[in-house]
Amino acid sequence: MEIKKAAQAGTYESNDVYVQLFENPNHTIDIQLTSVVIKQFGEQIHQVIQKTLKQFDITSCIIVVEDKGALDHVLAARIESAILRSLS
């Protein structure tokens, strides 16, 4: 499934994350990540992003993730919300 409509979810508060989804003209998944803990948890955050997109069968999108130290379940929830908003 391809993301066609832009959508956002989350906040810029500490321990949260702001997620934006956009259509990707290249028809691939493009992850753009910034995080206050990228050195320590960058790989893990990437895995959560990929896993959550896969759960919703997303095969094409630009996902911009601005992480403020969110736990994994918070990140997954915000991505899910953005996807559901995009599909609504």
Added chain:
Amino acid sequence: MRKSALFVPGNQASMHVGAFAFDVDAIIFDLEDAVALHHKDSARTLLRHSLSTLTMFKIPKYVRVNPIDSPFFKEDIAQMIQAPIDGLMIPKADAYNLLQIIKWCEQVETQHSKKQTPLWIIVETALGVETLWDMVNTTDRITHVLLGGEDLMSDLHVKQTYNRQELAYPRAKVAMVSKAKKLLCYDTPYVEINNEKGLLEDAIQAKNVGFDSKIAIHPSQVDVINAVFSYTEEEINQAKEIIEAYNQAQQQGLGAFSFKGKMVDKPVLNRAMHIINSIEGNKHD
């Protein structure tokens, strides 16, 4: 001996874990007033993920859903009943809408093979106050009753008075009905977060008419509320002495007996037993 229950905004990720650091009897995640309209969907999703992840914390978890006349109610119930919660908190409950609320809960529970979800009802309308007895006799799902003072004042078109005159009757009614049905009753939140003296006086008033505890809307309120609704060292020691005196009187074949110059009869003894049982009960929590 009850501690406070703490409200936590449903969309505030940092508080979902942080709330469990406080010494409370329950955490109530709020999907209603604490969440802006355009965040209702994402708050629900975040909360579902949080509840499924934070199962290691044993403090009972409740979710305050949106009212039945809102467009969010059905989806709130549908998603939260599937999450590992100890119950739902229902705002603006009255004897008429409660039947519809239960019907919707039953439908979702059946669909997902879930057992009956306990309910914590909020009495915050004139109709809710006046039909409380009917409500608590409608279903055995209700375990807690919360008085919602702010919405009730709005419904009554009155303002907050210094000594909370406007809540005298609703408080008495909620406490009386709850005690009659052996339900836990919690007093309305005190909204002036920085007014510790006001909170203290308000909590004492609630305790004096029979409330088990009071809701906290900010972590800074927890200690004050817990202190008010805890028994003092003096009360505990006196209760122990009364029970000891009672046991001695029993051995001597006496019915009523005197303790420190006052006649002790069954109600006094029962209160002493209640204090000691409450403390013993808390030790096992």
